[in-house]
Amino acid sequence: MRKLKPYNEDSFEFYEAVVNSKKNSAQDPNYKERLQAHEALISDKFDDYDEGFDDDDLVSLVNHGFINQDKTDLIKLYSYKSKKMQKLKIAVTTTERNRLLSTCQNCTISEVNSFDHFVNKDEFPEFSVHPKNLFPSCTKCNSYKGQDWRDQGQLTYLNLYLDDLPEEQYLFVDINIAHDDAVSTKFYLDNPHDIDDLLFTRIENHYKNLHLCKRFQENADTVITSLENTIRTYSDKLPIEDIIDLVLENAERDIQYYGYNYWKSILELAMVESDDFLEMILND
Numbered sequence: 053m054r055k056l057k058p059y060n061e062d063s064f065e066f067y068e069a070v071v072n073s074k075k076n077s078a079q080d081p082n083y084k085e086r087l088q089a090h091e092a093l094i095s096d097k098f099d100d101y102d103e104g105f106d107d108d109d110l111v112s113l114v115n116h117g118f119i120n121q122d123k124t125d126l127i128k129l130y131s132y133k134s135k136k137m138q139k140l141k142i143a144v145t146t147t148e149r150n151r152l153l154s155t156c157q158n159c160t161i162s163e164v165n166s167f168d169h170f171v172n173k174d175e176f177p178e179f180s181v182h183p184k185n186l187f188p189s190c191t192k193c194n195s196y197k198g199q200d201w202r203d204q205g206q207l208t209y210l211n212l213y214l215d216d217l218p219e220e221q222y223l224f225v226d227i228n229i230a231h232d233d234a235v236s237t238k239f240y241l242d243n244p245h246d247i248d249d250l251l252f253t254r255i256e257n258h259y260k261n262l263h264l265c266k267r268f269q270e271n272a273d274t275v276i277t278s279l280e281n282t283i284r285t286y287s288d289k290l291p292i293e294d295i296i297d298l299v300l301e302n303a304e305r306d307i308q309y310y311g312y313n314y315w316k317s318i319l320e321l322a323m324v325e326s327d328d329f330l331e332m333i334l335n336d
């Protein structure tokens with residue numbers, strides 16, 4: 053997981069541009085007028101959001117309480133496929149190396165194909181197209197996330213526009229080699245390096261609610277097979293110690309780019325530290 057840089061232009065201008073892109077239809081000839089009637093109020097609400105975002109205090113937001121037609125109108129503003137949303141996605145997923153980060157950073161497994169509303173849009177329809185409330189996400193994470201975003205005054209999920217992830221290791225994996233050489237993995241979280249309790253609890257909730265450890269396990273085979281192939285390819289040409297060094301160096305580079313506790317790198321490091329795993333490959 054890595055942080056993304058949030059939208060850095062005026063949030064309310066983004067909202068106005070989305071409203072302007074909407075058209076009245078024969079079935080609904082007053083849609084735009086209804087939206088425009090709320091502009092002053094939405095502008096105030098956007099200020100509240102921006103302030104909460106700048107102070108890292110989104111948890112304290114109070115909703116306006118839009119209901120019925122007004123709520124439907126505001127939620128309808130959001131459409132992932134619209135031009136404005138696609139432009140936003142490109143803006144926030146372009147890295148410092150000018151590449152597009154196409155993998156969902158909530159899980160680092162699946163492709164981005166939606167926006168997660170960090171503050172949920174059912175409770176806060178006023179923020180359905182607030183650009184800092186939209187985080188590029190896969191639909192799997194989005195569907196696991198549901199409505200809950202805060203609990204007893206604490207945020208339930210990591211906000212990867214705001215949260216600095218710890219550099220200490222908190223994701224671990226056990227590797228087991230069965231008699232038939234089948235490799236199985238068990239990912240888990242632990243806090244042996246004393247990461248701040250509040251942050252570690254948020255990390256735990258994020259991983260638990262999005263079923264990340266189970267999803268890493270389900271996707272582990274591609275990483276295992278790829279590492280097995282690398283080791284086998286080099287094993288005729290280099291001593292095993294040198295191959296391990298190369299794997300470690302490569303994992304370190306990935307961690308620099310994809311973030312500390314990147315599950316693929318954690319798995320690679322655990323594999324080359326496993327005597328059983330190396331023995332299985334080299335004796336094959």
Ligand SMILES: [Zn+2]
Binds near residue numbers: 162
């Ligand atoms: Zn995801």
